[in-house]
Amino acid sequence: MKPHTFILTIYLLLIYFITVQSHCSKRFNCSETIYSFEINSRAFADKDSIVINDTIWVEVNCPTNLLDKLSQRTINYSNAQNLGTVLQLVEFIGGSILDPGAIGAASDFNINIVYGSIVQSSINPEKNREFLFEEFQNTYRFKVGVVPKKQGIFALAVLDAANVYTKQNKCDKAGFTITFANTNQHLYFYEQNRPGYTPSEYERNHMYCFKVK
DSSP: OOHHHHHHHHHHHHHHHHHHHHHTTTOSOTTSEEEEEEEEEEEEOOSSEEOTTOOEEEEEEEESEEEOTTTOOEEEOOSBSSOEEEEEEEEEOOOOSSOOOEEEOGGGEEEEEEESEEEOOOSSTTTEEEEEOEEOSSEEEEEEEEEEOSOEEEEEEEOOEEEEOBSSOSSSEEEEEEEEOSOOOOTHHHHHHSTTOOOOHHHHHHEEEEEEO
């Protein structure tokens, strides 16, 4: 190889690597989750029973500066493009230790959105409703009202968010664990629906149960 050809090749390779790194935070594998955040959700009213057309409110408020559990550093994770959650709504119909005894019930509720937006989802639409949070004054916020249209015993779950990325960096993915706090979750309805079963840690952190009279 001629010297000038060799130098040109090295130069082009350098341009390639610099370009790739500048678009991917100096990493080559953009499928990895490099941040892990924990945020809280809340459901209210606190009473375990409501009537048809009453409202259960579900909300999330968290700062855009978040503590990364992996590095124990505070990360500015503003301008997230796909941060949100899936609300799962099921009706209890009687189960057992091996059978949850629950059926999808999303169509049995009206959803009123205060903060955030709904996303069309084709995954289990009989029980899932998917949403995106909105960013406002260095805070991510989400609030919806869940309004029952029929009687029964139900549960809603606020699911975690995975593969979240920001506008400025689509490569550095984050996972968000979303757990209930300051919420009376009325898990005894679930335990009564599954005699002998002990709710898992994930269920204890993500499920809110209620009766519609």
